[in-house]
Amino acid sequence: MVTITDVCKRAGVSRSTVSRVVAGNGYVSEAKRKAIEQAIADLGYRPNSFARALRSNRSNVIGAVMVDIGTPYFAEIIYGVQRAIRPAGKSLMVSSGYADQDMEARAIVEMVDRSCDGIVLYLERPMRPEVVEILKKAAVPVVSIGHNHYPFSRATVGLDNFEGARTAMRVLLDQGHRSIVYLSGDLTIGDAIDRLRGVEAALSEVGMSLDDIEVQSGLFHDSFGLSAGRELLARRRDFTAVFAGADVIAAGFYMAMREAGLRVPQDVSVIGFDDSYHSQFMSPPLTTIRQEVGELGKQAAQHLLALLADPMAGPLQSLVRTRLVDRSSVAVPSLVKEVA
Amino acid sequence: MVTITDVCKRAGVSRSTVSRVVAGNGYVSEAKRKAIEQAIADLGYRPNSFARALRSNRSNVIGAVMVDIGTPYFAEIIYGVQRAIRPAGKSLMVSSGYADQDMEARAIVEMVDRSCDGIVLYLERPMRPEVVEILKKAAVPVVSIGHNHYPFSRATVGLDNFEGARTAMRVLLDQGHRSIVYLSGDLTIGDAIDRLRGVEAALSEVGMSLDDIEVQSGLFHDSFGLSAGRELLARRRDFTAVFAGADVIAAGFYMAMREAGLRVPQDVSVIGFDDSYHSQFMSPPLTTIRQEVGELGKQAAQHLLALLADPMAGPLQSLVRTRLVDRSSVAVPSLVKEVA
DNA sequence: ATAGTTTGTGGGATCGGTCCCATCAACGGC
DNA sequence: GCCGTTGATGGGACCGATCCCACAAACTAT
Numbered sequence: 001m002v003t004i005t006d007v008c009k010r011a012g013v014s015r016s017t018v019s020r021v022v023a024g025n026g027y028v029s030e031a032k033r034k035a036i037e038q039a040i041a042d043l044g045y046r047p048n049s050f051a052r053a054l055r056s057n058r059s060n061v062i063g064a065v066m067v068d069i070g071t072p073y074f075a076e077i078i079y080g081v082q083r084a085i086r087p088a089g090k091s092l093m094v095s096s097g098y099a100d101q102d103m104e105a106r107a108i109v110e111m112v113d114r115s116c117d118g119i120v121l122y123l124e125r126p127m128r129p130e131v132v133e134i135l136k137k138a139a140v141p142v143v144s145i146g147h148n149h150y151p152f153s154r155a156t157v158g159l160d161n162f163e164g165a166r167t168a169m170r171v172l173l174d175q176g177h178r179s180i181v182y183l184s185g186d187l188t189i190g191d192a193i194d195r196l197r198g199v200e201a202a203l204s205e206v207g208m209s210l211d212d213i214e215v216q217s218g219l220f221h222d223s224f225g226l227s228a229g230r231e232l233l234a235r236r237r238d239f240t241a242v243f244a245g246a247d248v249i250a251a252g253f254y255m256a257m258r259e260a261g262l263r264v265p266q267d268v269s270v271i272g273f274d275d276s277y278h279s280q281f282m283s284p285p286l287t288t289i290r291q292e293v294g295e296l297g298k299q300a301a302q303h304l305l306a307l308l309a310d311p312m313a314g315p316l317q318s319l320v321r322t323r324l325v326d327r328s329s330v331a332v333p334s335l336v337k338e339v340a
Numbered sequence: 341m342v343t344i345t346d347v348c349k350r351a352g353v354s355r356s357t358v359s360r361v362v363a364g365n366g367y368v369s370e371a372k373r374k375a376i377e378q379a380i381a382d383l384g385y386r387p388n389s390f391a392r393a394l395r396s397n398r399s400n401v402i403g404a405v406m407v408d409i410g411t412p413y414f415a416e417i418i419y420g421v422q423r424a425i426r427p428a429g430k431s432l433m434v435s436s437g438y439a440d441q442d443m444e445a446r447a448i449v450e451m452v453d454r455s456c457d458g459i460v461l462y463l464e465r466p467m468r469p470e471v472v473e474i475l476k477k478a479a480v481p482v483v484s485i486g487h488n489h490y491p492f493s494r495a496t497v498g499l500d501n502f503e504g505a506r507t508a509m510r511v512l513l514d515q516g517h518r519s520i521v522y523l524s525g526d527l528t529i530g531d532a533i534d535r536l537r538g539v540e541a542a543l544s545e546v547g548m549s550l551d552d553i554e555v556q557s558g559l560f561h562d563s564f565g566l567s568a569g570r571e572l573l574a575r576r577r578d579f580t581a582v583f584a585g586a587d588v589i590a591a592g593f594y595m596a597m598r599e600a601g602l603r604v605p606q607d608v609s610v611i612g613f614d615d616s617y618h619s620q621f622m623s624p625p626l627t628t629i630r631q632e633v634g635e636l637g638k639q640a641a642q643h644l645l646a647l648l649a650d651p652m653a654g655p656l657q658s659l660v661r662t663r664l665v666d667r668s669s670v671a672v673p674s675l676v677k678e679v680a
Numbered sequence: 681a682t683a684g685t686t687t688g689t690g691g692g693a694t695c696g697g698t699c700c701c702a703t704c705a706a707c708g709g710c
Numbered sequence: 711g712c713c714g715t716t717g718a719t720g721g722g723a724c725c726g727a728t729c730c731c732a733c734a735a736a737c738t739a740t
Contacts, residue, residue, distance in 0.1 A: 003696055014720045019698060026699095027718050044477070049454050050394040051696035054725050059390070061433075061454075069422070070634075072617065075415030082409070082436065086443075091450055093401075093433050096422065103426075110431055114389050114401075137384070222621070251621040258623070277412065278618025281562070281591040283598070294410075343726055354690040359728060366729095367688050391726035394695050 002045045011039040022047060053115065061091045062304060063111030064120045065104070069096040072277055073293060074122065077145065080297025081120055088305055090117070097123075105131045112138045118304040120297070123149040124189050141307040143300045143316075147190030155303035155316035157296055161191050164289040164322035165198025168243050168271045171287070171324065173206050175332050177241040177269060180213045183228050183253065185220040185245040192217070195245055195273070214239070218249075225252020233260045240333035241269040247276040247288055250329075254282060265331035275325050285327035295320050342385045351379040362387060393455065401431045402644060403451030404460045405444070409436040412617055413633060414462065417485065420637025421460055428645055430457070437463075445471045452478045458644040460637070463489040464529050481647040483640045483656075487530030495643035495656035497636055501531050504629040504662035505538025508583050508611045511627070511664065513546050515672050517581040517609060520553045523568050523593065525560040525585040532557070535585055535613070554579070558589075565592020573600045580608060580673035587612040587619045590626055590669075605671035615665050625667035635660050 008018045013032055020026040021036045028036075039045070053059040064081055066074040074096070082092050093114060097104025105128050111119050112134055119135075122145040127135075135142060136152055144153040172180055182199055185192040200210050216232075218224030225244060232239070233256055244250035250272035257264055264270050264284055272279060275290035303316045348358045353372055360366035361376045368376075379385070393399040404421055406414040414436070422432050433454060437444025445468050451459050452474055459475075462485040467475075475482060476492055484493040512520055522539055525532040540550050556572075558564030565584060572579070573596060584590035590612035597604055604610050604624055612619060615630035643656045 001696095005696080015697080016699080016720060016722095017718085020719095023698080027716085029718060032718085044474075046453055048394070048696050050390045050399070051725090052698075054388070054390040054394055054727085055696085055698045057725080070416055070419030072412040072415060075412060075418075076410055078415075078434070079410030079436075082434075083438075091433060091454060092435065093431060094418070094422075095432065096419075098423075113386055114431060134384075251618075254621060254623070278616075278621055281594065281618055282621055283594070283623030341726095345726080355727080356690055356692095356729080357688085360689090363728080367686085369688060372688085388726050391695090392728075394697085395726080395728040397695080 001048075002043045004045070004047070006043055007036065007039045007045045010043060011036045057115075059115045059117055060089060061093050061114065061116050062118045062120065062301075063093045063095070063114065063116035064122075065107045065111060066094070066096050066122045067104075067124050068098050069094055070098070073274070076293040077122060077297035077300075080294035081301045082297075083294075084298045084301030085305065090305075101125070101128070109134055112140060116140060118143070118308055120145065120300045120304060121150060121153075122146055125149060141304060141311065143304045143307070145296050145300050154307050154313070155300075156318075157300045157303065158317070158319050159191070159291055159296065160319050160321050161194035162198040162201070164273060164291070165195035165243075165245075166202045167198075167322065167324055168273060168289050169199050169202030170205075171271055171326075171330060172241045172243060172269065173202060175241075175269065175330060177333050178208070178212075179239045179333075180241045180243060181232060181239045182213055182215045183225060183242060183244045183249050184215055184217045185224075185249070187217040189220075192245060199243070220246045220248065222248045222252035222255075225249035226255050227252075229253040229256025230259070233257070233262070239268065241271070241330070244270060244272045247272040247274040247279045247286060250286055250288070251278065251282060265329050266334060269330040269333070271330055279325075280327070282329075284329050287327045287329045288325050290323045290325045292320055292323075341388075342383045344385070344387070346383055347376065347379045347385050350383060351376045397455075399455045399457055400429060401433050401454065401456050402458045402460065402641075403433045403435070403454065403456035404462075405447045405451060406434070406436050406462045407444075407464050408438050409434055410438070413614070416633040417462060417637035417640075420634035421641040422637075423634075424638045424641035425645065430645075441465070441468070449474055452480060456480060458483070458648055460485065460640045460644060461490055461493070462486055465489060481644060481651065483644045483647070485636050485640050494647050494653070495640075496658075497640045497643065498657070498659050499531070499631055499636065500659050500661050501534035502538040502541070504613060504631070505535035505583075505585075506542045507538075507662065507664055508613060508629050509539050509542030510545075511611055511666075511670060512581045512583060512609065513542060515581075515609065515670060517673050518548070518552075519579045519673075520581045520583060521572060521579045522553055522555045523565060523582060523584045523589050524555055524557045525564075525589065527557040529560075532585060539583070560586045560588065562588045562592035562595075565589035566595050567592075569593040569596025570599070573597070573602070581670070582608055582610045584610060584612045587614040587616040587626060587628055590628070591618065591622060594622060605669050606674060609670040609673070611670055619665075620667070622669075624669050627667045627669045628665050630663045630665045632660055632663075 004015050004018050008015045018036055020028050021033055062085055068074055095107035095110055097107055108131050118141040120143050126149045142150050142153045143155040145157050148156045216228050250270050272286045272288035275288045279286040279288050299318050306313050344355050344358050348355045358376055360368050361373055402425055435447035435450055437447055448471050458481040460483050466489045482490050482493045483495045484490055485497050488496045556568050590610050612626045612628035615628045619626040619628050639658050646653050
């Protein structure tokens with residue numbers, strides 16, 4: 001292994017001077033700089049990141065802990081984070097809770113133990129008190145995505161769930177739908193709560209309330225869409241539209257419709273939320289509310305970088321807007337249904 | 341920050357003894373062990389990973405460099421890797437080339453600079469010579485997934501592309517299809533080449549050759565399936581089945597079929613490769629060849645762990661098998677077509 | 681009783697950088 | 711001619727662990 005001492009010997013200077021050249025600070029004469037750069041190139045010197053981190057107390061690693069990095073949604077966030085920090089010379093360490101509170105806690109502590117310069121967190125539920133304590137004690141800057149489950153986050157990036165859900169409902173209401181089922185995601189999760197508020201707002205604009213529609217709550221998973229769809233279609237067929245709280249839920253509902261021999265949107269209109277990768281390939285292509293997922297990661301990373309540059313930077317907050325992606329799964333309510 | 345010195349003062353022992361307790365090696369009396377463990381708990385001591393790594397030359401971090409971690413496919417591999425290394429107390433650092441050779445090279449060098457104990461690599465193309473040199477010099481154990489593009493990999497995990505493609509073609513041939521189009525992925529990539537060999541093998545079993553079918557090569561992307569599908573359907577309609585080298589290509593082809601007002605599988609049968617998440621939600625659900633993607637990552641990680649435990653462990657190799665997932669996109673060729 | 685082994689403990693060098701401080705030359709101002 | 715400032719350089723303490731070595735006590739074997 002080539003060390004800074006090898007370089008300084010070859011260049012005939014002191015370790016301090018080499019360090020200055022590598023770090024790019026302090027005074028160094030042009031001649032020595034050239035000689036040192038040459039020696040570095042000749043020897044293929046690459047500074048030991050641990051020695052550097054140990055002394056300077058900065059690792060240039062940032063950590064990301066997500067609910068579950070195995071899903072496309074969180075993978076895309078990771079992607080956004082990584083692209084944003086790469087130019088700053090930071091590396092990314094990732095970990096995930098895989099929907100297990102224990103593993104999640106360990107994942108966060110892992111980041112602290114690795115002395116990450118900062119952490120991007122996307123959690124679904126409040127953090128354990130002991131983990132909060134560890135994070136607080138370590139004084140690591142934390143940026144939360146989605147709902148902020150760490151009370152001392154210096155910055156947050158949120159998604160405009162309220163406006164997104166309101167838009168989705170408006171689409172259905174504008175087409176004339178009044179008998180609507182909302183297949184919400186887990187209503188103990190902040191995002192789902194915000195979306196429900198958005199649904200409520202849209203309803204009130206046409207003089208309706210949540211009581212006038214059917215709301216079901218379940219996992220953010222296709223299995224929920226399928227089971228809820230089966231149960232629903234067996235019980236009643238008078239609804240004309242479904243708002244699915246996530247595209248995967250919509251996908252599950254599509255399967256239930258298929259099983260029942262019904263067509264989207266002729267028999268029931270469907271609108272989703274997320275604009276997942278697969279939604280464009282569904283048949284018919286799903287009309288949905290797009291989340292700029294990569295943007296969430298990117299903005300979180302940028303906030304973190306800002307915090308790293310100036311730890312006193314005030315609380316940073318941003319809200320990522322959603323966008324309607326109008327495809328083919330929504331139509332006017334069928335006459336048959338209206339009569340029924 | 342609590343250091344080992346704080347602990348040793350509180351427990352009234354030397355740093356060496358504390359170190360022994362933390363590492364769990366060497367001789368320590370039961371009484372002192374208890375006292376030290378108590379002191380550690382009281383103070384909330386957590387060893388500094390950099391100091392440790394600097395001195396011991398082991399970081400307990402393993403690196404993963406993929407073609408593009410933003411896609412579900414690679415995200416699932418990462419997931420498999422992470423689950424496998426977590427129990428061993430290793431952390432995961434990820435980076436990605438995002439289909440850019442420069443970024444890929446930098447990503448690999450980044451892992452070396454961070455002194456990862458080992459690296460899991462999933463590359464599409466041969467590695468740059470200078471990167472090979474750096475990896476070799478660092479003597480880091482490397483496990484390659486897919487085609488091995490690093491000549492000194494100590495272990496590899498491959499997918500049985502050949503058998504998978506042969507199975508796919510057999511499904512079509514067994515149904516009686518003879519006029520087939522193969523929409524291959526990029527034929528400069530090893531996986532695609534292996535699959536082409538599998539196609540060839542299946543054809544030869546019924547006395548046909550590659551010349552008897554139409555083969556097109558393009559990106560592993562839905563846009564290729566769409567554009568190729570459009571061109572194909574405009575030019576000729578006498579083929580009865582399509583084998584898509586990836587499910588996303590199949591998805592693109594579905595769209596072309598839709599545009600042309602044709603139905604799957606009544607007008608054209610389609611079989612895919614991968615069993616991507618969205619394939620079950622396509623309409624009709626796509627018959628395809630399943631890759632156990634997470635398994636690729638898991639086995640790679642296990643090989644790496646074995647290599648870390650015993651650097652002399654012989655070349656490790658494994659082949660992950662594929663599996664036919666029979667859904668609804670393949671049928672017997674329509675009479676109309678056979679006549680045409 | 682003596683030599684040899686096992687068990688237990690502390691001292692201190694070391695890993696490879698960073699960074700503070702001391703030193704010194706050159707230069708300009710008064 | 712002296713002082714202060716700026717530019718340039720090296721010396722060496724230090725970050726927080728690990729780990730080798732020396733040493734001591736306790737025990738075992740001869």
